[in-house]
Amino acid sequence: MSRLRVGVLISGRGSNLQALIDACADPAFPAEIVVVLSNQADAFGLTRATEAGIKTVVVDHREFEDRPTFEAAMTEMLEQHGVQLVCLAGFMRLLTEGFVGHWRDRLINIHPSLLPAFKGLDTHARALAAGVRITGCTVHYVREEMDSGPIIIQAAVPVLPDDTEDTLAARVLAAEHRIYPEALGLVGSGKTQVVAERVAIDAGAPEDFLVNPSDRHI
Secondary structure, rough: OOOEEEEEEEEOOOOHHHHHHHHOOOOOOOOOEEEEEOOOOHHHHHHHHHHOOEEEEEOHHHHHOHHHHHHHHHHHHHHHHHOOEEEEOOOOOOOHHHHHHHOOOOEEEOOOEOOOOOOOHHHHHHHHHHOOOEEEEEEEEEEOOOOOEEEEEEEEEOOOOOOHHHHHHHHHHHHHHHHHHHHHHHHHHHOOEEEEEEEEEOOOOOOOHHHOOOHOOO
């Protein structure tokens, strides 16, 4: 079986990266991580990748005069490794239209809210301030507008009366670790297709790749 060749972009600790590494460790999983790229040389996610025997690359954005030049260097490194799909996993740099357009429908991200709600940063504080009863996380194809694009998978997480930012963030992060590999499995299996800016999922997708209905709380 030919596995989808994946490059993962990180900036920090790489907990979602670890979830993807664990999923890809199964030879039957339809994707493999061939390179992990970071803009921060001290990102702990690079250690995670090295320990898993995955090639790592540092492309420091501070060494480039502008974003397009930085992103061109990233694309060059990704393409040198034969990357077919790019996963953003805590990559803390805004991407330009040029990079997003080059990797269109080959670039996915995970965000800690039920998009389109609470785009951007401080999602958990904003959810608590808004008094929502349900929040969650979203895996989506990336578009030029921040935290937008066709949605692949979402998981709903209840907001409890005594939640703090930290307790809510921990519960959402556990859901992220579950659905990001599920989404990658769907894409790697060729079961997703973007049609009119919505993701159509093959009806024959294994239930293992779908969010457990008991986790939706809706």
